[in-house]
Amino acid sequence: MLFSLRDDTEAALEHVSMGLGWDPARPRRWFSARVTDIDLNAAALLFAGANIVDVVYHAQLTSQDGSVRHLGDSVTGEGDGDNEVIVVDLTRLPPQVTTIFFIVTSYSGQTFDEIRNAFCRLVDSASGTEIARYELTGSRSHTGLVMGKMFRTDGGWHFETIGDGIQARHPVEAVHQLSAYAHHNGRS
Numbered sequence: 574m575l576f577s578l579r580d581d582t583e584a585a586l587e588h589v590s591m592g593l594g595w596d597p598a599r600p601r602r603w604f605s606a607r608v609t610d611i612d613l614n615a616a617a618l619l620f621a622g623a624n625i626v627d628v629v630y631h632a633q634l635t636s637q638d639g640s641v642r643h644l645g646d647s648v649t650g651e652g653d654g655d656n657e658v659i660v661v662d663l664t665r666l667p668p669q670v671t672t673i674f675f676i677v678t679s680y681s682g683q684t685f686d687e688i689r690n691a692f693c694r695l696v697d698s699a700s701g702t703e704i705a706r707y708e709l710t711g712s713r714s715h716t717g718l719v720m721g722k723m724f725r726t727d728g729g730w731h732f733e734t735i736g737d738g739i740q741a742r743h744p745v746e747a748v749h750q751l752s753a754y755a756h757h758n759g760r761s
Contacts, residue, residue: 586730587664588698589723591615591675592655595691595709611688612681615657616744617641620672623755627670629659630744631680640665641673660698663723663730673723674751677709678741679716685709685738693720695732705734717741722754 593615616630619641627636631646640662647656661673677693685691691709696702705721715738723730735754741747 586697586704586723586732587662589661589663589704589732590696590698591617591659591661591693591720592696593657593677593693594653594655596689597651610681611683612647612679613657613688613691614646614678614680614744615643615659615693616676616678616747617643617659617661618674618676618744618748618751619666619670620674620751620755621669622671623752625748628744631657638665638667640667655694661723666725671725672755674754675720675722676739676741676744676747676751677718677720678743678747680742682716682742684714684716685718686711686714693718695721704732707736713738715739717747717750719747719751719754 593613595611595613597611614631616628618625619627619636629636629641629643631643634643642660644658644660675695688710692707693709694706695704697704707720709718717739719735719737719739721732721734723732739747739750
């Protein structure tokens with residue numbers, strides 16, 4: 574799995590977006606017209622301490638307070654660039670939200686080593702600068718990825734990379750796997 578992280582992530586973050594992109598499936602053989610769609614999903618899971626309090630994904634496009642929004646579900650990967658985008662206004666998050674996990678899941682069940690040109694990234698929306706990027710294609714036989722987490726400390730928000738593969742087709746399946754990352758906030 575290829576990964577890059579911007580060096581100056583200590584700049585004050587107020588608005589970030591998570592982008593997820595991939596290419597549509599191709600027939601497995603040249604004489605076969607049968608194609609199984611690839612449906613990856615971007616999700617943001619909001620925690621208060623170790624407790625999940627909200628989730629934003631393809632079936633719930635907006636957080637309860639409106640500070641986190643999923644801009645629409647792609648079920649095929651058609652088109653260039655980011656196929657799914659989640660935008661976060663960190664300044665509007667309620668004070669009880671301490672952590673936001675950004676994850677990717679393969680709703681259709683393909684592993685990342687079966688998907689072409691798959692990537693996810695986190696962008697500082699104010700500057701347009703990529704904070705982190707993962708090239709998912711060929712990255713292992715997982716159906717999910719814990720990209721990283723935003724966490725609140727000293728009145729500001731910071732991003733910590735995680736980059737661990739998980740087995741999850743739906744964000745609900747990922748929740749119990751996030752507990753290992755929920756308690757530690759800060760760089761290792």
